[in-house]
Amino acid sequence: MIKLIKSTFYQEEKTKQKLVHFIKNARQLSFGKECENFEIKFARWQGRKHCVMVNSGSSANLALFQALLNIGYLKKNDLVGFSAVTWSTNAMPIVQLGLQPVPVDIELNTINVSSKQLLKVLKKYPLKMLFITNLLGFCDDLEEIVKICREKKIILTEDNCESLGSVYRGKKLGNFGLASTFSFYVGHHMSTIEGGAICTDDEDLAIMLRLVRAHGWDRNLNFTKQKELRKKFHINQSFYARYSFYDLGFNFRPTEIAGFLGNVGLNHLPEIIKKRERNFMKLAKVLYTKSDRYYPLKYQHLTVNSNFAFPLICTSEKLRNELVKKCANKVEIRPIVGGNIRLQPFFTKYLTGDRFPPTDNADLVHRQGLYFGNNPELTRQEIELIINLFNS
Numbered sequence: 001m002i003k004l005i006k007s008t009f010y011q012e013e014k015t016k017q018k019l020v021h022f023i024k025n026a027r028q029l030s031f032g033k034e035c036e037n038f039e040i041k042f043a044r045w046q047g048r049k050h051c052v053m054v055n056s057g058s059s060a061n062l063a064l065f066q067a068l069l070n071i072g073y074l075k076k077n078d079l080v081g082f083s084a085v086t087w088s089t090n091a092m093p094i095v096q097l098g099l100q101p102v103p104v105d106i107e108l109n110t111i112n113v114s115s116k117q118l119l120k121v122l123k124k125y126p127l128k129m130l131f132i133t134n135l136l137g138f139c140d141d142l143e144e145i146v147k148i149c150r151e152k153k154i155i156l157t158e159d160n161c162e163s164l165g166s167v168y169r170g171k172k173l174g175n176f177g178l179a180s181t182f183s184f185y186v187g188h189h190m191s192t193i194e195g196g197a198i199c200t201d202d203e204d205l206a207i208m209l210r211l212v213r214a215h216g217w218d219r220n221l222n223f224t225k226q227k228e229l230r231k232k233f234h235i236n237q238s239f240y241a242r243y244s245f246y247d248l249g250f251n252f253r254p255t256e257i258a259g260f261l262g263n264v265g266l267n268h269l270p271e272i273i274k275k276r277e278r279n280f281m282k283l284a285k286v287l288y289t290k291s292d293r294y295y296p297l298k299y300q301h302l303t304v305n306s307n308f309a310f311p312l313i314c315t316s317e318k319l320r321n322e323l324v325k326k327c328a329n330k331v332e333i334r335p336i337v338g339g340n341i342r343l344q345p346f347f348t349k350y351l352t353g354d355r356f357p358p359t360d361n362a363d364l365v366h367r368q369g370l371y372f373g374n375n376p377e378l379t380r381q382e383i384e385l386i387i388n389l390f391n392s
Protein backbone atom coordinates (compact mmCIF):
# COMPACT_ATOMS: atom_id res chain seq x y z
CA MET A 1 0.00 0.00 0.00
CA ILE A 2 1.39 3.40 -0.96
CA LYS A 3 0.28 5.60 1.91
CA LEU A 4 -0.54 9.30 1.74
CA ILE A 5 2.14 9.91 4.36
CA LYS A 6 5.18 7.66 4.14
CA SER A 7 7.12 8.87 7.15
CA THR A 8 7.06 11.50 9.90
CA PHE A 9 10.27 13.13 8.69
CA TYR A 10 12.45 13.15 5.64
CA GLN A 11 15.38 10.86 6.52
CA GLU A 12 13.34 9.66 9.45
CA GLU A 13 15.93 7.59 11.29
CA LYS A 14 18.62 10.27 11.31
CA THR A 15 16.15 12.99 12.29
CA LYS A 16 14.82 10.91 15.19
CA GLN A 17 18.35 10.30 16.46
CA LYS A 18 19.07 14.03 16.34
CA LEU A 19 15.79 14.73 18.14
CA VAL A 20 16.57 12.26 20.95
CA HIS A 21 19.98 13.87 21.43
CA PHE A 22 18.41 17.32 21.45
CA ILE A 23 15.76 16.43 24.03
CA LYS A 24 18.30 14.75 26.33
CA ASN A 25 20.48 17.82 26.36
CA ALA A 26 17.97 20.66 26.17
CA ARG A 27 17.55 22.82 29.25
CA GLN A 28 14.28 24.26 28.02
CA LEU A 29 11.61 22.66 25.87
CA SER A 30 8.97 25.39 25.94
CA PHE A 31 9.20 28.25 23.39
CA GLY A 32 12.77 29.52 23.22
CA LYS A 33 15.94 29.84 21.17
CA GLU A 34 15.24 27.01 18.68
CA CYS A 35 11.91 28.57 17.72
CA GLU A 36 13.45 32.03 17.50
CA ASN A 37 16.26 30.75 15.28
CA PHE A 38 13.76 28.98 13.10
CA GLU A 39 11.78 32.21 12.68
CA ILE A 40 14.88 34.06 11.49
CA LYS A 41 15.92 31.27 9.11
CA PHE A 42 12.44 30.65 7.74
CA ALA A 43 11.84 34.36 7.08
CA ARG A 44 15.14 34.42 5.19
CA TRP A 45 14.27 31.26 3.24
CA GLN A 46 10.87 32.61 2.27
CA GLY A 47 12.22 36.09 1.53
CA ARG A 48 10.04 37.91 4.06
CA LYS A 49 10.97 40.33 6.84
CA HIS A 50 9.10 38.56 9.62
CA CYS A 51 8.12 35.02 10.52
CA VAL A 52 6.00 34.15 13.55
CA MET A 53 6.05 30.44 14.37
CA VAL A 54 2.92 28.81 15.81
CA ASN A 55 1.76 25.31 16.68
CA SER A 56 -0.14 24.53 13.43
CA GLY A 57 -1.23 25.90 10.07
CA SER A 58 -4.77 26.17 11.45
CA SER A 59 -3.48 28.31 14.33
CA ALA A 60 -1.59 30.43 11.80
CA ASN A 61 -4.85 31.15 9.97
CA LEU A 62 -6.81 31.94 13.13
CA ALA A 63 -3.99 34.11 14.53
CA LEU A 64 -3.75 36.02 11.26
CA PHE A 65 -7.46 36.94 11.31
CA GLN A 66 -7.36 37.86 15.01
CA ALA A 67 -4.31 40.06 14.43
CA LEU A 68 -5.93 41.79 11.43
CA LEU A 69 -9.00 42.53 13.59
CA ASN A 70 -6.96 43.68 16.61
CA ILE A 71 -4.93 46.03 14.49
CA GLY A 72 -8.00 47.43 12.73
CA TYR A 73 -7.15 46.31 9.18
CA LEU A 74 -10.43 44.34 9.32
CA LYS A 75 -13.62 44.95 11.26
CA LYS A 76 -16.51 42.69 12.25
CA ASN A 77 -18.88 41.77 9.40
CA ASP A 78 -16.38 42.59 6.66
CA LEU A 79 -16.77 40.36 3.60
CA VAL A 80 -13.85 37.96 3.20
CA GLY A 81 -13.43 35.95 -0.01
CA PHE A 82 -11.80 32.53 0.24
CA SER A 83 -11.00 29.78 -2.27
CA ALA A 84 -14.02 27.47 -2.44
CA VAL A 85 -11.72 24.44 -2.58
CA THR A 86 -9.52 24.62 0.47
CA TRP A 87 -9.14 23.23 3.99
CA SER A 88 -11.74 23.65 6.73
CA THR A 89 -9.58 25.79 8.99
CA ASN A 90 -8.94 28.22 6.17
CA ALA A 91 -12.61 29.25 6.15
CA MET A 92 -13.48 28.56 9.80
CA PRO A 93 -11.70 31.60 11.31
CA ILE A 94 -13.78 33.85 9.06
CA VAL A 95 -16.94 32.44 10.67
CA GLN A 96 -15.48 32.15 14.19
CA LEU A 97 -14.36 35.76 14.31
CA GLY A 98 -17.56 37.36 13.07
CA LEU A 99 -16.57 38.08 9.49
CA GLN A 100 -18.64 37.13 6.45
CA PRO A 101 -17.22 34.34 4.28
CA VAL A 102 -17.68 34.50 0.50
CA PRO A 103 -16.55 31.42 -1.43
CA VAL A 104 -14.76 32.20 -4.69
CA ASP A 105 -14.88 29.48 -7.36
CA ILE A 106 -11.70 27.92 -8.76
CA GLU A 107 -10.59 27.10 -12.31
CA LEU A 108 -10.73 23.45 -13.36
CA ASN A 109 -7.35 23.62 -15.09
CA THR A 110 -5.42 25.05 -12.11
CA ILE A 111 -7.71 24.10 -9.15
CA ASN A 112 -7.06 27.68 -7.94
CA VAL A 113 -8.86 31.02 -7.86
CA SER A 114 -8.20 33.15 -10.96
CA SER A 115 -8.61 36.89 -11.59
CA LYS A 116 -11.63 35.99 -13.76
CA GLN A 117 -13.38 34.22 -10.89
CA LEU A 118 -12.47 37.03 -8.49
CA LEU A 119 -13.91 39.70 -10.82
CA LYS A 120 -17.15 37.70 -11.15
CA VAL A 121 -17.56 37.68 -7.36
CA LEU A 122 -16.66 41.36 -7.02
CA LYS A 123 -19.62 42.33 -9.21
CA LYS A 124 -21.93 41.48 -6.30
CA TYR A 125 -19.73 41.18 -3.21
CA PRO A 126 -17.53 44.12 -2.15
CA LEU A 127 -14.78 42.09 -0.51
CA LYS A 128 -12.59 43.70 2.11
CA MET A 129 -10.15 40.82 2.03
CA LEU A 130 -9.28 37.82 -0.14
CA PHE A 131 -7.72 34.87 1.70
CA ILE A 132 -6.56 32.89 -1.30
CA THR A 133 -5.35 29.30 -0.97
CA ASN A 134 -2.43 28.25 -3.14
CA LEU A 135 -3.76 24.74 -3.56
CA LEU A 136 -1.38 21.77 -3.82
CA GLY A 137 1.58 23.73 -5.16
CA PHE A 138 -0.45 25.33 -7.97
CA CYS A 139 -1.69 28.86 -8.56
CA ASP A 140 -3.57 30.72 -11.26
CA ASP A 141 -2.82 34.27 -12.49
CA LEU A 142 -1.71 35.61 -9.09
CA GLU A 143 -0.12 38.76 -10.54
CA GLU A 144 -3.48 39.82 -11.99
CA ILE A 145 -5.15 39.06 -8.66
CA VAL A 146 -2.60 41.26 -6.88
CA LYS A 147 -3.37 44.11 -9.32
CA ILE A 148 -7.13 43.84 -8.78
CA CYS A 149 -6.72 43.75 -5.00
CA ARG A 150 -4.42 46.77 -5.10
CA GLU A 151 -6.83 48.76 -7.29
CA LYS A 152 -9.86 47.89 -5.19
CA LYS A 153 -8.08 48.14 -1.85
CA ILE A 154 -8.74 44.52 -0.98
CA ILE A 155 -6.36 42.99 1.55
CA LEU A 156 -4.77 39.95 -0.08
CA THR A 157 -3.39 37.18 2.12
CA GLU A 158 -2.28 33.71 1.08
CA ASP A 159 -2.84 30.37 2.72
CA ASN A 160 0.38 28.78 1.54
CA CYS A 161 0.10 25.69 3.75
CA GLU A 162 0.15 23.50 0.62
CA SER A 163 2.63 25.34 -1.57
CA LEU A 164 5.83 25.91 0.38
CA GLY A 165 8.55 26.32 -2.26
CA SER A 166 6.38 26.81 -5.35
CA VAL A 167 7.60 29.67 -7.54
CA TYR A 168 5.48 31.71 -9.96
CA ARG A 169 7.13 34.26 -12.26
CA GLY A 170 10.32 34.20 -10.23
CA LYS A 171 8.55 34.82 -6.90
CA LYS A 172 7.83 32.26 -4.18
CA LEU A 173 4.15 31.63 -3.49
CA GLY A 174 3.41 33.18 -0.12
CA ASN A 175 5.06 36.47 -1.16
CA PHE A 176 2.20 37.95 -3.17
CA GLY A 177 0.04 39.36 -0.36
CA LEU A 178 0.22 41.21 2.95
CA ALA A 179 0.84 37.96 4.83
CA SER A 180 0.92 34.22 4.24
CA THR A 181 0.41 31.16 6.39
CA PHE A 182 2.31 27.86 6.41
CA SER A 183 1.81 24.39 7.85
CA PHE A 184 4.54 22.01 8.99
CA TYR A 185 2.17 19.12 9.63
CA VAL A 186 3.63 15.65 9.00
CA GLY A 187 2.09 15.19 5.56
CA HIS A 188 3.17 18.59 4.27
CA HIS A 189 6.46 19.62 2.66
CA MET A 190 8.43 19.92 5.87
CA SER A 191 7.43 18.30 9.14
CA THR A 192 7.73 19.56 12.70
CA ILE A 193 5.04 16.90 13.50
CA GLU A 194 2.56 19.73 14.08
CA GLY A 195 3.52 23.31 13.38
CA GLY A 196 2.90 26.41 11.36
CA ALA A 197 3.96 29.99 10.71
CA ILE A 198 2.85 33.36 9.42
CA CYS A 199 5.14 35.49 7.26
CA THR A 200 4.76 39.19 6.50
CA ASP A 201 6.78 42.31 5.72
CA ASP A 202 4.40 44.46 7.81
CA GLU A 203 6.06 45.20 11.14
CA ASP A 204 2.87 46.23 12.98
CA LEU A 205 1.17 43.04 11.89
CA ALA A 206 4.16 40.93 12.98
CA ILE A 207 4.12 42.59 16.42
CA MET A 208 0.39 41.95 16.77
CA LEU A 209 0.84 38.33 15.66
CA ARG A 210 3.40 37.78 18.43
CA LEU A 211 0.94 39.20 20.92
CA VAL A 212 -1.93 37.09 19.57
CA ARG A 213 0.24 33.95 19.63
CA ALA A 214 0.85 34.20 23.37
CA HIS A 215 -2.12 35.19 25.55
CA GLY A 216 -2.23 38.81 24.38
CA TRP A 217 0.80 39.76 26.51
CA ASP A 218 3.95 41.55 25.41
CA ARG A 219 6.67 39.14 26.47
CA ASN A 220 7.86 38.24 22.99
CA LEU A 221 7.97 41.82 21.78
CA ASN A 222 11.14 43.86 21.69
CA PHE A 223 12.01 46.24 24.52
CA THR A 224 10.95 49.40 22.64
CA LYS A 225 7.52 47.99 21.83
CA GLN A 226 7.05 46.76 25.41
CA LYS A 227 7.92 50.22 26.73
CA GLU A 228 5.49 51.83 24.31
CA LEU A 229 2.61 49.51 25.29
CA ARG A 230 3.27 49.80 29.02
CA LYS A 231 3.36 53.59 28.77
CA LYS A 232 0.15 53.70 26.72
CA PHE A 233 -1.73 51.59 29.26
CA HIS A 234 -0.06 53.17 32.33
CA ILE A 235 1.45 49.92 33.49
CA ASN A 236 4.48 51.13 35.35
CA GLN A 237 5.19 48.35 37.79
CA SER A 238 7.16 45.42 36.47
CA PHE A 239 5.12 43.23 38.87
CA TYR A 240 2.03 43.77 36.69
CA ALA A 241 3.80 44.27 33.37
CA ARG A 242 4.45 40.57 32.88
CA TYR A 243 0.78 39.83 33.49
CA SER A 244 -0.87 42.54 31.42
CA PHE A 245 -2.92 41.41 28.44
CA TYR A 246 -3.20 44.06 25.74
CA ASP A 247 -5.48 42.54 23.13
CA LEU A 248 -7.32 39.35 22.19
CA GLY A 249 -5.10 36.34 21.78
CA PHE A 250 -4.66 32.60 22.15
CA ASN A 251 -1.90 30.29 23.20
CA PHE A 252 -0.49 29.07 19.88
CA ARG A 253 3.16 28.86 20.94
CA PRO A 254 5.21 26.04 19.44
CA THR A 255 7.61 24.04 21.61
CA GLU A 256 11.37 23.85 21.24
CA ILE A 257 10.87 20.36 19.81
CA ALA A 258 9.03 21.89 16.84
CA GLY A 259 11.63 24.67 16.59
CA PHE A 260 14.45 22.11 16.53
CA LEU A 261 12.68 19.97 13.92
CA GLY A 262 12.03 23.07 11.84
CA ASN A 263 15.73 23.95 11.84
CA VAL A 264 16.66 20.39 10.83
CA GLY A 265 13.88 20.27 8.21
CA LEU A 266 14.93 23.57 6.62
CA ASN A 267 18.32 22.04 5.77
CA HIS A 268 16.55 19.32 3.79
CA LEU A 269 13.92 21.55 2.20
CA PRO A 270 15.64 22.25 -1.17
CA GLU A 271 16.23 18.51 -1.66
CA ILE A 272 12.67 17.62 -0.61
CA ILE A 273 11.22 20.13 -3.07
CA LYS A 274 13.46 18.93 -5.90
CA LYS A 275 12.52 15.29 -5.39
CA ARG A 276 8.81 16.03 -5.15
CA GLU A 277 8.99 18.16 -8.28
CA ARG A 278 10.76 15.36 -10.14
CA ASN A 279 7.98 12.93 -9.15
CA PHE A 280 5.35 15.50 -10.07
CA MET A 281 6.80 15.98 -13.57
CA LYS A 282 6.93 12.22 -14.22
CA LEU A 283 3.29 11.83 -13.17
CA ALA A 284 2.03 15.01 -14.85
CA LYS A 285 3.56 14.12 -18.22
CA VAL A 286 1.42 11.00 -18.33
CA LEU A 287 -1.68 11.82 -16.30
CA TYR A 288 -2.20 15.45 -17.41
CA THR A 289 -2.13 14.73 -21.12
CA LYS A 290 -5.38 15.12 -22.99
CA SER A 291 -7.49 12.07 -22.22
CA ASP A 292 -11.09 11.13 -21.68
CA ARG A 293 -10.29 10.16 -18.08
CA TYR A 294 -8.97 13.33 -16.40
CA TYR A 295 -9.14 17.08 -16.84
CA PRO A 296 -5.60 18.15 -17.71
CA LEU A 297 -4.12 20.53 -15.14
CA LYS A 298 -1.88 23.41 -16.20
CA TYR A 299 1.45 23.64 -14.39
CA GLN A 300 3.84 25.00 -17.03
CA HIS A 301 3.30 28.60 -15.86
CA LEU A 302 5.02 27.77 -12.57
CA THR A 303 8.81 28.02 -12.35
CA VAL A 304 8.76 25.45 -9.52
CA ASN A 305 5.77 23.29 -8.67
CA SER A 306 6.30 22.26 -5.07
CA ASN A 307 3.58 19.69 -4.77
CA PHE A 308 3.09 17.21 -1.90
CA ALA A 309 0.00 15.44 -3.23
CA PHE A 310 -1.01 14.82 -6.82
CA PRO A 311 -4.56 15.88 -7.75
CA LEU A 312 -6.69 14.22 -10.42
CA ILE A 313 -10.10 15.45 -11.52
CA CYS A 314 -11.98 12.62 -13.20
CA THR A 315 -14.22 13.36 -16.15
CA SER A 316 -17.10 11.56 -14.41
CA GLU A 317 -18.21 10.69 -10.91
CA LYS A 318 -18.52 7.07 -12.04
CA LEU A 319 -14.81 6.95 -12.90
CA ARG A 320 -13.86 8.52 -9.55
CA ASN A 321 -15.94 5.91 -7.72
CA GLU A 322 -14.36 3.10 -9.74
CA LEU A 323 -10.91 4.42 -8.85
CA VAL A 324 -11.78 4.56 -5.15
CA LYS A 325 -12.50 0.80 -5.35
CA LYS A 326 -9.51 0.04 -7.55
CA CYS A 327 -7.06 1.82 -5.24
CA ALA A 328 -8.17 -0.05 -2.11
CA ASN A 329 -5.10 -1.63 -0.45
CA LYS A 330 -2.87 -0.38 -3.26
CA VAL A 331 -2.68 3.41 -3.21
CA GLU A 332 -4.21 5.52 -0.45
CA ILE A 333 -6.33 8.28 -1.95
CA ARG A 334 -8.60 11.02 -0.57
CA PRO A 335 -10.79 13.92 -1.75
CA ILE A 336 -8.99 17.02 -3.03
CA VAL A 337 -8.20 18.80 0.26
CA GLY A 338 -11.62 19.61 1.85
CA GLY A 339 -13.53 19.54 -1.44
CA ASN A 340 -15.95 22.43 -1.87
CA ILE A 341 -16.07 23.96 1.62
CA ARG A 342 -19.54 25.32 0.89
CA LEU A 343 -20.83 21.73 0.93
CA GLN A 344 -19.27 20.86 4.29
CA PRO A 345 -21.65 20.36 7.24
CA PHE A 346 -20.06 23.10 9.39
CA PHE A 347 -20.58 25.64 6.61
CA THR A 348 -24.21 24.79 6.02
CA LYS A 349 -24.83 24.74 9.79
CA TYR A 350 -23.58 28.28 10.40
CA LEU A 351 -24.41 29.92 7.11
CA THR A 352 -27.96 28.84 6.46
CA GLY A 353 -29.97 31.22 4.40
CA ASP A 354 -26.95 33.20 3.19
CA ARG A 355 -26.67 33.67 -0.55
CA PHE A 356 -23.35 32.86 -2.14
CA PRO A 357 -21.88 33.14 -5.63
CA PRO A 358 -22.06 29.91 -7.67
CA THR A 359 -19.15 27.50 -7.30
CA ASP A 360 -19.76 25.07 -10.18
CA ASN A 361 -16.12 24.08 -10.67
CA ALA A 362 -15.59 23.50 -6.96
CA ASP A 363 -18.75 21.33 -6.97
CA LEU A 364 -17.29 19.23 -9.76
CA VAL A 365 -13.95 18.89 -7.95
CA HIS A 366 -15.88 17.84 -4.83
CA ARG A 367 -17.66 15.06 -6.73
CA GLN A 368 -14.98 13.98 -9.16
CA GLY A 369 -11.64 14.80 -7.59
CA LEU A 370 -9.12 12.72 -5.68
CA TYR A 371 -5.48 12.93 -4.70
CA PHE A 372 -2.65 10.60 -3.74
CA GLY A 373 0.58 11.42 -1.92
CA ASN A 374 3.68 12.73 -3.66
CA ASN A 375 6.38 11.81 -1.20
CA PRO A 376 10.08 12.64 -1.75
CA GLU A 377 10.90 9.04 -0.87
CA LEU A 378 8.60 7.46 -3.53
CA THR A 379 10.54 4.81 -5.45
CA ARG A 380 10.61 4.46 -9.26
CA GLN A 381 8.57 1.24 -8.95
CA GLU A 382 5.95 2.99 -6.84
CA ILE A 383 5.61 5.78 -9.41
CA GLU A 384 5.22 3.19 -12.17
CA LEU A 385 2.58 1.36 -10.14
CA ILE A 386 0.65 4.62 -9.66
CA ILE A 387 0.85 5.49 -13.35
CA ASN A 388 -0.35 2.01 -14.38
CA LEU A 389 -3.18 2.08 -11.90
CA PHE A 390 -4.54 5.48 -12.95
CA ASN A 391 -3.84 5.14 -16.62
CA SER A 392 -5.56 1.85 -17.32
Ligand SMILES: Cc1ncc(COP(=O)(O)O)c(C=O)c1O
Pocket residue numbers: 056057058059061086087089090133159161162182183184185194195196337
Ligand atom coordinates in the same frame (compact mmCIF):
# COMPACT_ATOMS: atom_id res chain seq x y z
C1 LIG B 1 -4.82 24.87 2.76
C2 LIG B 1 -4.63 24.47 4.19
N1 LIG B 1 -4.68 25.41 5.14
C3 LIG B 1 -4.51 25.11 6.44
C4 LIG B 1 -4.27 23.82 6.84
C5 LIG B 1 -4.11 23.53 8.29
O1 LIG B 1 -2.80 23.12 8.62
P1 LIG B 1 -2.54 22.27 9.94
O2 LIG B 1 -2.88 20.86 9.62
O3 LIG B 1 -1.07 22.46 10.18
O4 LIG B 1 -3.37 22.82 11.01
C6 LIG B 1 -4.22 22.79 5.91
C7 LIG B 1 -4.01 21.41 6.36
O5 LIG B 1 -3.84 20.47 5.72
C8 LIG B 1 -4.40 23.13 4.53
O6 LIG B 1 -4.38 22.18 3.60
